[in-house]
Amino acid sequence: xKRTLLCLVVAISLQPVLHAQWEWQYYSPTxxxxxxxxxxxxxxxxxxxxxxxxLRSTDHGVNWTIIESxxxxxxxxxxxxxxxxxxxxxxxxxxxxxxxxxLTWSFSPIIDSTSTTVIYDMKFxxxxxxxxxxxxxxxxxxxxxxxxxxxxxxxxxxxxxxxxRDTQHGWAYGPRTLLQTTNGGAEWNDRSSDVxxxxxxxxxxxxxxxxxxxxxxxAFNDYDGYLYxxxxxxATxxxxxxxxxAFGTGxxxxxxxxxxxxxxxxxxxxxxxxxxxxQLQQIGTFSRISQLDSARAITAGESxxxxxxxxxGIAWHSINPASSTYFQKLFFVDSLVGFAATYNQLLKTxxxxxxxxPLPQSDVSSMFFTDENHGxxxxxxxxxxxxxxxxxxxxxxxxxxTGEMPYSTLALWFIDDTHGFATGSAGHLMRTSNAGAxxxxxxxxxxxxxxxxxxxxxxxxWIAGSSIYxxxxxxxxxxxxxxxxxxxxxxxxxxxxxxxxxxxxGQNWMIFKTSDGGNKWTASALPGPGHDVGGWSLNDxxxxxSRSGWIVGNDGLYRSSDGGDTWQKENTPVDRPINSVFFLDxxxxxxxxxxxxxxxxxxxxxxxNELSVSTDRITYHTLDTINVTFTYWNRQDTTVVxxxxxxxxxxxxxxxxKCWHRYVACTQxxxxxxxxxxxxxxxxxxxxxxxxxxxxxxxxxHKLVGWLHGHDDLHSSLIDSTIFIISDKDSITINIATGxxxxxxxxxxxxxxxxxxxxxxxxxxxxxxxxxxPTDSIPWHRGFxxxxxxxxxxxxxxxxxxxxxxxxxxGWNLVGTLTRPVQVSDxxxxxxxxxxxxxxxxxxxxxxxxxxxxxxxWGYWVRMKASGKLILK
Numbered sequence: 001x002k003r004t005l006l007c008l009v010v011a012i013s014l015q016p017v018l019h020a021q022w023e024w025q026y027y028s029p030t031x032x033x034x035x036x037x038x039x040x041x042x043x044x045x046x047x048x049x050x051x052x053x054x055l056r057s058t059d060h061g062v063n064w065t066i067i068e069s070x071x072x073x074x075x076x077x078x079x080x081x082x083x084x085x086x087x088x089x090x091x092x093x094x095x096x097x098x099x100x101x102x103l104t105w106s107f108s109p110i111i112d113s114t115s116t117t118v119i120y121d122m123k124f125x126x127x128x129x130x131x132x133x134x135x136x137x138x139x140x141x142x143x144x145x146x147x148x149x150x151x152x153x154x155x156x157x158x159x160x161x162x163x164x165r166d167t168q169h170g171w172a173y174g175p176r177t178l179l180q181t182t183n184g185g186a187e188w189n190d191r192s193s194d195v196x197x198x199x200x201x202x203x204x205x206x207x208x209x210x211x212x213x214x215x216x217x218x219a220f221n222d223y224d225g226y227l228y229x230x231x232x233x234x235a236t237x238x239x240x241x242x243x244x245x246a247f248g249t250g251x252x253x254x255x256x257x258x259x260x261x262x263x264x265x266x267x268x269x270x271x272x273x274x275x276x277x278x279q280l281q282q283i284g285t286f287s288r289i290s291q292l293d294s295a296r297a298i299t300a301g302e303s304x305x306x307x308x309x310x311x312x313g314i315a316w317h318s319i320n321p322a323s324s325t326y327f328q329k330l331f332f333v334d335s336l337v338g339f340a341a342t343y344n345q346l347l348k349t350x351x352x353x354x355x356x357x358p359l360p361q362s363d364v365s366s367m368f369f370t371d372e373n374h375g376x377x378x379x380x381x382x383x384x385x386x387x388x389x390x391x392x393x394x395x396x397x398x399x400x401x402t403g404e405m406p407y408s409t410l411a412l413w414f415i416d417d418t419h420g421f422a423t424g425s426a427g428h429l430m431r432t433s434n435a436g437a438x439x440x441x442x443x444x445x446x447x448x449x450x451x452x453x454x455x456x457x458x459x460x461x462w463i464a465g466s467s468i469y470x471x472x473x474x475x476x477x478x479x480x481x482x483x484x485x486x487x488x489x490x491x492x493x494x495x496x497x498x499x500x501x502x503x504x505x506g507q508n509w510m511i512f513k514t515s516d517g518g519n520k521w522t523a524s525a526l527p528g529p530g531h532d533v534g535g536w537s538l539n540d541x542x543x544x545x546s547r548s549g550w551i552v553g554n555d556g557l558y559r560s561s562d563g564g565d566t567w568q569k570e571n572t573p574v575d576r577p578i579n580s581v582f583f584l585d586x587x588x589x590x591x592x593x594x595x596x597x598x599x600x601x602x603x604x605x606x607x608x609n610e611l612s613v614s615t616d617r618i619t620y621h622t623l624d625t626i627n628v629t630f631t632y633w634n635r636q637d638t639t640v641v642x643x644x645x646x647x648x649x650x651x652x653x654x655x656x657x658k659c660w661h662r663y664v665a666c667t668q669x670x671x672x673x674x675x676x677x678x679x680x681x682x683x684x685x686x687x688x689x690x691x692x693x694x695x696x697x698x699x700x701x702h703k704l705v706g707w708l709h710g711h712d713d714l715h716s717s718l719i720d721s722t723i724f725i726i727s728d729k730d731s732i733t734i735n736i737a738t739g740x741x742x743x744x745x746x747x748x749x750x751x752x753x754x755x756x757x758x759x760x761x762x763x764x765x766x767x768x769x770x771x772x773x774p775t776d777s778i779p780w781h782r783g784f785x786x787x788x789x790x791x792x793x794x795x796x797x798x799x800x801x802x803x804x805x806x807x808x809x810x811g812w813n814l815v816g817t818l819t820r821p822v823q824v825s826d827x828x829x830x831x832x833x834x835x836x837x838x839x840x841x842x843x844x845x846x847x848x849x850x851x852x853x854x855x856x857x858w859g860y861w862v863r864m865k866a867s868g869k870l871i872l873k
Contacts, residue, residue, distance in 0.1 A: 008735070011174075014513055014741075016758070018858060020575065021600055021601075021602055022352050022557070022570060022572045022591065022598040022599070022600050022728070023573065023598065023599055023600070024304075024573050024597070024598065024599075025352070025354060025590070025597050025598060026321065026325075026349075026353055026354065026355065026356060027304050027320055027321065027595075027596075027597060028047075028302060028320065028354065029055060029064045029065070029066055029205040029303040029304070029319075030053055030055065030320075030573065031303050031304045031320070031573065031574065031595055031596060032049050032050040032051055032053040032303075032304055032573060032574050033049050033050040033287075033301070033302045033303065033304070033574075034047045034049035034050075034053070034055070034287065034288075034306070035048060035049045035050070035074070035075065035076050035077060035090075035287055035288070036047070036048055036049070036075075036076065036077040036078050036224060036287070036288050036299060036300065037078075037288050037289070037290045037292050037298050037299065037300035037306075037490045038078045038079075038080055038086070039290040039291060039292045039296070039298055040080060040083050040101060040299070041083050041100075042083050043058070043059070043292065044056065044057065044058055044083075044101050044102060044756050045057040045058050045060065045061045045081075045290070045298050046078055046086070046102040047064075047078075047090050047298075047300045047306065048075035048076075048077070048078050048090075049074070049075060049300070049304075049573055050074050050088075051072045051073075051074060051077075051573065051574055051575075052069050052071040052072045052073055052074070052075055052094065053066070053075070053573075054066065054067035054068075054069055054075075054088070054102070054105060054537065055256075055306075055674075056068070056102050056103065058769060058770055058771055059770055060292070060296060060298075060308065060310070060320075061298045061306060061308040061319065062308070063769070063770070063809055063867075064306070064319065067102065067103070067104070067105065068777070069105060069107075071094060071096070071107055072093075073090055073091040073092040073094040073098075073112070074090045074091045075088050075089065075090035075091075075094060076089060076090040076091070076118070076119070076120055076121070076160075076451070077089055077090070077120070077121050077122065077318075079121075079122040079123055079124055079130075080124070080426075081127065081130070081144060081145065082127070083101060084098075084099055084100060084101050085097070085098065085099050086098050086101075086102060087122055087145070088105065089119035089120075089121075089122055089132075090118070090119060091118050091704070092117075092118075093108075093117045093118075093119065094107070094119065095107065095108040096108070096113055096121060096531065103773060103774075107802075116135075117134055117135065117136065118134060118135045119132065119133070119134050119588070120134065120135065120160045120161070120174075120808035121159075121160065121161050121162045122132040122162070122774020123162045123163070123164055124144075124145075124168070125166065125334070127144055127169050128141075128142055128143060128144050129142060129164075130144065130145045130600070131162050131164060131185070131575035132148065133159060133160075133161075133162050133172060135158075136152065136153060136187060137150040137151060137152055137153065138151045138152075138153065138172070138188075140185055146326065150293070151185070154179065154188055154190065155189075157172075157177045157179060157188075158174050158175045158176060158177050158510070158659055159172035159174040159177045159179060160174030160199075161173050161174055161201075161202075161203070162766075163203045163205075164389065165205050165208065167184055168181075168183060168826075169181070169182055169186045169208075169233075170184075170185065171203050171234070172188065173200035173203055173213070173290060174199065174200060175198070175199045176192065176198060176199070177200070178190070178191045178192040178194070178195065178197075178200050178213075178256045179191065180234060180524040182276070182308075188666075190656065191234065191320070192234065194234075194235075194237055195213060195215070195237045197215035197216060197217060197226065198215070198216060198217050199215050199216055200213060200214070200215040201214050201216075201249045201250055201251065202214040202215075202249065202250060202251040202252035202253075202262075202263070203217050203252065203638045204252055204253055204260075204782050206256065206257050206260075206678070207252045207257070208233060209230070209231055209232055209233045210227055210229070210230070210231055210257065210690075211229070211230045211234055212227060212228070212230075212240070212254065212260070212262075212275070213227070213228050213230075213237065213252070213743070214226065214227045214228075214249040214250070214251070214254045214262060214263075215249055216249055216250045224242065224243070224244055225242065225243040225249040225264045226239060226241070226242050226243075226249070227239075227240050227241040227242070227243075227249075227252060227262050227275075228240060228796050229275055239264065240275050241269070241275065241278050241469035243264055243267070243269070249262075249263065249264050249265070250263035250264060250265060250286045250287050250288065250289075250301070251263045251286070251287065251288045251289045251299075251640060253289045253290075253297075253381070255261055255291050255293070255294045256294065257274050258271070258272055258273055258274045259271070259272055259294055259312065259412045260287055260576045261281075261297065261313065261626055262273075262278065263286040263287070263288075263299065264286070265285055265286065265287075265301075265302075265758065266282075266283060266284070266285060266286075267280055267282065267283055267286075268280075268281045268282040268284070268286060268289075268299065268307070268313065268316065269281065270312070270313040274785070276657070280313075281309075281313045281316060282307055282313075283318040283322070284299075284301065284305050284307055284316075284318065284322050284323065285301040285302040285305050285323065285324060286299045286301040286305070286307070287300060287301040287305065288300055289334070289735075290700075291849070292819045293310070294312055295310055295311055295312050296308075296310055296312070296486070297309050297312075299316075299540060302324060302595070303320070303321070303324040303595040304320045305318070305319075305320050305321070305322070305323075305324075306318070306320055307319070321373050324594075324595040325342050325595060325597075326342055326343050326595065327340050327341070327579060327580065327592035327593055327594075327596070327597060328341045328342060328343065328364075328579050328580065329341040329364065329365075329366065329367055329579070329580050330580040330581070330582040330590055330591075330592050331367050331368065331369055331375075331582060332584050332588075333369050333370075333371055333372050334372070334584065334592065335584060335588050336349070336350055336351055336352050337349065337350055337372045338352070338353060338582075338590070339367060339369060339375070339395070340353075340356060340360075340592060340597075341364035341365075341367060341377075344362050344363065345358055345359075345361075345362055345449065346358070346359040346361040346362065346364045346367075346377065346395065347359065348394065348395055348730060351803075351830045351869070352588075352599070352790045352870065353470075353590060353599055354830070356398075359395035359396070360375060360395075360396075360397075361379065361398060361668070362379075363379055363380040363381070363382075364377045364378070364379060364380075365377075365378045365379070365380050365408060365409055365410055366378035366409055366411045366412045366422070367409055367412060368412035368413055368414050368420070368682045370414055371392050373391070373392055373393055373394045373467060374390075374391070374392055374417065374435075375387055375391050375394075376389065376391075376401075376412050376414070376420065376436060377389050377398075377407025377423075378408070378411075378412060378422060378424070379409070380408065381404055384406065384407060384408060384425065385404050385405060385406055385407070385408075386404075386405055386407065386408050386409040386424065387400050387402050387403060387404055387405060387409075388400075388402045388405075388409055388412075388422055388430070388436060388439065389401065390435070390436045392758070401436040401437070401439065402430070404437055405424075405428075406448050407425045407426045407428045408424045408425040408451070409422050409423075409424045409430075410423055410424050410425065410451045410452075410465070411424075411450065411451055411452050411463075413453040413454055413455055413461070415455050415458045415461075416458070417435060417436045418432070418434055419432070419433050419458070419474075420432050420435075420436065421453050421455075421461070421463070421475060422439065422453075423450035423451070423452070423453045423463050423465070424445070424449075424450060425449045425450075426447050426449070427443050427444035427445070427446060427447040427448050427449075427450070428441060428442070428450075429441070429442045429443075429444065429450065429453075429463060429475075429478075429779050430442075431475055432550065438790045440782050443603065444466050444467070444469070446466075446480075448465050448466045449465045449466050449490070450463045450465040450466075450467075451464070451465040451490070451491060451492050451493075452464045452465065452466065452491060452492070452493060452494035452504070453494070454494045454495065454496040454502075455496070455606070456496045456497075456498060456499050457499065458474055458733055459471070459472055459473055459474045460472055460499050461474075461475065461627065462494060462496060462502060463478070463489060464491040464494045464504050464519070465491055466488075466489065466490050466491075466506070466522065467480060468480065468481045468482070468483070468491070468504075468518070469481065470518045481514075481518040481519075481521060482521065483512060483521040483523050484520065484521060484522055484523070485523065486510075486523045488509045489506055489507070489508075489510060489512075489523070489672070490506050490537075491505070491506040491512065492505060492507065492537055492538065492539050492540065492541060493505045493506070493538065493540035493541040493551075494541065495541045495542050495543045495549065497543045497545060497589065498546065500514075500515060500516055500517045501513075501515055501543075501546045502517075502518065503541050503543050503549060503564060504541065505537075505538035505539070505540065505551050505553070506537060506538060506625065507536070507537040507538075507540045508525065508536070508537070509525045509526040509531040509536060509537070509538055509553070510523055510524070510525055510526075510538065511523065511524055511525070511526055511538065511541075511551065511564060511567075513563075513564055526538065526551070526553070526558065526567060527567070527777065528555075528569070530555065536553070536554045537553060537554060538551050538553035538554075538575075539552055539553050539578065539579045539580065539593075539751060540552050540556070540578075540579065540580050540581045540842070542581045542583050542836055544583060544591075546563055547560075547561060547562060547563045548560070548589070549563075549564060550562055550581050550583075550589070550820055551567070551572075551581075552578035552579065552580065552581045552591055552593070553577070553578065554577045555575060555577070556569060556572055556575045556576065556577075556578055557569070557570040557572050557581070557591050557598075558570060558572065572596075572598055573598065575595065576593055576594050576595060576596045577593045577594045577596075578591050578592065578593035578596060579592065579593045579594075580592050580593070582699040582843075587600075587601055587602055588600075588601060622788040659873065669698075672687055679688075681857065702773075704847060732746065732747060732795070732796055732797040732819065732856045732857050733793060733794070733795045733796075733857075734793070734794050734795075734796070734857040734858075735791075735793050736758075736788050736791060736792050736793065736794060737788070737791055737843070738788060738789065738791050739787060739788070740785055740786070740787050740790060740842075741785070741786055741787070741803055741842075742783055742784075742785055742814075742841065742858065742859040742860075742861075743783065743784060743785075743786060743857060743858060743859050744782065744783045744784065744816025744817055744857065744858060744859040744860075745757065745778045745780075745796075745857075746801045746816060746817055746818050746819045746856045746857065747796055747797070747798030747801065747819060748798050748801060749796065749798040752777050752778045752779075753775065753777055753778070754776050754778055754786070755774060755776070757778055757796070758786060758788075758794070760788065760789070760790075760792075761786050761787065761788060762787045762788055762789045763784065763785075763787035764776060764786070765778060765784040765786045766784060766786070767779060767782045767783075767784050768782075768783075768812070768813070768814040769809075769813060770809065770811070772785075780801075780804070780818075781804060781806045781807070781815065781816055782806075782814060782815065782816050782859070783814040783815055783816050783858075783860055784814070784859060799817050801819050803818070803871075803872060803873045804816075804817075804818060804871075804872045805869050805870070805871050805872075806869060806870040806872070807867075807868075807869055808862070808864050808867065808868055808869065808870055808872075809862065809864065809867050810864055810865065810866050810867050811863060812861055812862070812863050813861070813862055813863070813864060814859055814860070814861060815856070815859070815862060815870060816859055816860075816862055817854040817856060817858070817860065817872060818854070818872050818873075819856055820856065821853050821854065821855050821856065822854040822872050822873070823840070823852065823853055823854075824851065824852050824853065824854065824855065825852070826841055826873065827839075827854075827870055827871070827872060828870070828871040829864075829868055829869065829870055829871070830868050830869040831866065831868050834864050834865050834866045834868045835862060835863070835864055835865075835870075836863050836864065836865045837861075837862055838850035838851070838861035838862075839851055839854060839860045839861070839862050840860060840861040840862070841855075841858050841859075841860055841861075842859075842861075848861070854872070
């Protein structure tokens, strides 16, 4: 018997209101360049840097917390008046103050994002005397920074740093500038001719006559670093130490006459004999150093590199990767296992990108993996030659499948475990049907350089570079395609969405698109400042569907929600060249480039979007039997506003006894999220009743837990349809007890302030990071203590948190949980087996107790034998 399937066709327009949530990965806690670090007498350490980053450590730099800030201007330095009161400063008049040792910061209202004023440095000589340096003025305070008097910089002077030995004797130094005052700043004398350096980067004195200054020669050659010493208060300077090929210098610091450090951009040197000799102590990237005593010191530098020592520099411990990594290619086989190629190394991760281990391969130009163990790489051999290597054990060992080939291997793609393609320079296309045991070479007559290859089915695929070709018979024959109005181009990245829709990006900021399988290609340049500069490129592209996509290039990451009609720059932690973007599914994605490795768990969507749905096209598809497979795609933690138009009198019937009337809920407004994994469902007779009838839902906020795209198994053709699945918005109820409660907040809500969520508290909230710390904003991931004067029940509504990865430290940790109950037996740790205690909750009566289920709304104690991660799903 024939049945009729009604397919609701929707046209969607999605415009993001705010940016995606991209976070640092591999570089932890940050990969932002750090410009200054301050070791407080209490052992607390503060670091600041690029895009307004604040870091704080309470354990001498072992563990770090990012302090939230709503400013993104670069911070150049910090200055503390005492252990509690301090200031951070930088570009756009950025000026922040703390009175609690850096736990919270308040920005001055004088900040102007368009201001050209830069605050370069600030120094407290004592509790009253302070100096501040901008790109135009010296500022002086005699009452601890409450009031300031100003004086202009000398003509042509460009100091970036201040140093004061006492209230009368000080120095200002920087590019081509070395100024000295001996009368409390009444006069500044030019001393740059005494030490002829192009840039002065560090200066310190150990007493009234003994001092040190570091710098380098030459505007275009900062390779050589030099350290000079004075023994007459700066009247004369003598070369003490030169470091050829130091790539510039950083700071110089002495704890006493004998013990000090000299930083270049790539090395730390230490002395214990007053500079008579210097020893190389550590290789890395360094800008500034701060000391607590003769044993403990902290350095901060580029790409978030932090090094600490507890023994005067005999050993330095890195808090981040010890060198900047330039990622070129990415490939993930699941949410944990992935591969990354750098300029000189192939790396593998088993924890989703938090850490990498090297594999015995280098100079990798392309790669493809069918699973964790089986993969192929194209390897540069130099001089334009290459080979294809194969692994069957996850990269531990490799077999050369082709030997040396006189052309580059630029891209790889496997349709299945045995059928694959490799593209390269000089028009070469390699093909295998036996997992690479043999490769057959085809050379295209136009000698194109093919940088990309992608297939949508076993038969339909494209290769692209300086030309575009399409195959519809699995690569047996190829037909060249052309771009309207563009004769010469170089495509760097390719994304095949369907057999009709394909996107490509390339040099000169060009974006290419076809919507008819390549019969017509159009090209446009990515709009934006600087994108008219020839030669700069877009490096990669990835579309999840015909509307949602990302492109990456020399100035960062961009996202489109309307099929590439418009692009918005993503709010990544830093703006750096990005070479590769890779999405595993509708929520997990990675982007990587120069000293950058970012991850998103929400498909780049982290806030409210407007979605308009048109229902003016209805398609009927007649089947001999009902045997339809639906692919159920979901996005985690996504909130959008769905507006249906008025008047949708459509009925949906499988037969006369199974009808759902007015399938679309007319004129209602829905807030919805997508939750859960990507799953395949097959229904042979009818549709599951749980997602019908949304028309019966009451007005208000509801949750769209997914959508269905139809596929007709009988005819092996795609049905152009979208069915929305709607349910109530997530909510939790928490029973509050009188006294101290151990809670967590597992819902995504716009305002996480304690006073908003719990207006009747009798205390601040306290989190635990080795010590208790008060907070006025409820954190994700963490449990927290808060006190109440009465017993009551409180209900909350918001977006579900269906998975989470929580950083944990050695010892006891106070953690939160998800919107749904989580079995303790399902909690995963990275590394494995680091949890050494049960999870403990706290109830006012009878107190602590071990539990087997993590329930929403409560906080939990758990003890770890080493630092790592908890994964909750």
